[in-house]
Amino acid sequence: KDRRDLARALKLIYSAVDDTAAEAALTSFEAGFWGQKFPAIGNMWRRAWQEVIPFFAFPRDVRRIIYTTNAIEALNSKLRRAVRARGHFPSDEAATKLLYLVLNRSEKAWKMPPKEWAMAKSQFAVLFADRFHAARA
Structure with a gap:
């Protein structure tokens, strides 16, 4: 209560x-x-x-995405499902590629992404410029 x-x-x-x-x-x-x-x-x-x-x-918008667990749990569920379906991976790079593809597909499938996602994504681009832009390429 x-x-x-x-x-x-x-x-x-x-x-x-x-x-x-x-x-x-x-x-x-x-x-x-x-x-x-x-x-x-x-x-x-x-x-x-x-x-x-x-x-x-992290900036406030990024923290909001982190502590808003519904979006994180839904995404985590998709990642777990993809890994479980695959079983094993020949290398770490293969696992990373699969997770990258699942994340990209998940973002496109969002009917209504969290309102903070656009701001958080731009903050991630600033904070992790080298990794973020390499992943987007």
């Missing part, structure tokens, strides 16, 4: 401007009502903090 309110409180952490603001939001969460009611949540965030920090290096 507390799921929505708890999620709203946690959103202040992962939607913070940078890692310093996120840590302040986490401290505030832990000291607040939800942190007192569910202390294990604050402890989990603290234990995984070193893995969370790189997330804040």
